[in-house]
Amino acid sequence: MYRLFYAPHSCSLASHIALEQTGAAYEAIKVDFGNNEQRGDDYLSINPKGRVPVLVTPDGTLTENLAILVYISQSAPEAGLTPRDDPFAFAQLLSFCTYLSSTVHVAHAHGVRGYRWADDPAAISEMKRKTPESMSECFETIETRLFRGPWVMGEDYGIADMYLFTIASWLKADGVDPNQFPRVADHRARMLSDPVVKKVIAAQ
Ligand SMILES: N[C@@H](CCC(=O)N[C@@H](CS)C(=O)NCC(=O)O)C(=O)O
Known part of the structure; x- marks a missing residue:
């Protein structure tokens, strides 16, 4: 089970769509930008950069949308979201x-x-x-x-x-x-x- 930390209207939407598209099991956790939750100690202990998205995976924690998108797509190769063998x-x-x-x-x-x-x-x-x-x-x-x-x-x-x-x-x-x-x-x-x-x- 993955955990995605996201904020509405932010770049994390892309990672959220990828998770849903691959049929992965995940929990989406909203980070409250209105209250600057991304700058609080609890969130900084998950992502010291204070940004979304974050994907917590069985392999470890990933930050940066593109890294997360590549990880999700390559973990579900059958979905064909990135080229394989090219x-x-x-x-x-x-x-x-x-x-x-x-x-x-x-x-x-x-x-x-x-x-x-x-x-x-x-x-x-x-x-x-x-x-x-x-x-x-x-x-x-x-x-x-x-x-x-x-x-x-x-x-x-x-x-x-x-x-x-x-x-x-x-x-x-x-x-x-x-x-x-x-x-x-x-x-x-x-x-x-x-x-x-x-x-x-x-x-x-
Ligand atoms: N290079 C990062 C940028 C992430 C980023 O800037 N996320 C914004 C939302 S689109 C954010 O978390 N902003 C919160 C802030 O600046 O406090 C990525 O591509 O994931």
Whole structure:
């Protein structure tokens, strides 16, 4: 039995969808950001980084969405959520997902958690001002160059779809019109009609 620590509307949605999709036995534990539970001693003893997601597994505790997504998918190979026996295809998948975690997620965080990078209120508000532009640039790249179709990596549905869906759900709040990116918007609509995705969203 896995234990997933998540917060609604956060990047942990991707890991939650992966768990549900593979049929793994898990318990989802909500971390209350409203009360800064992620900064409390109890939570820091689970994840010293003070972030979600965290997956507690029989093998040990994992942090970082991408690591968790890879672990879940490779622990349930029959679900086919990551390429098997094809190092280049797997590396391409990691390349896309790393772009989401290290560039797109960070561009979003500049808008909502600018205090991580600056103390000066003017600098924080400048980071916020720039967020719609930087998120739009990232999604333009995804829309026109990275997204293969019908799924992110081509014919096979997998962890990149769960991750893109999660980060694309922040666009409106980041001041970006999601309809600027029709392929991503269509992907989002298909994900939203998926029973597994619906179930996870309802549960969160
Ligand atoms: N690099 C981490 C980032 C995790 C992260 O920043 N999670 C956010 C939610 S999307 C969080 O826990 N924020 C709480 C905080 O900053 O206090 C990953 O990809 O898992």
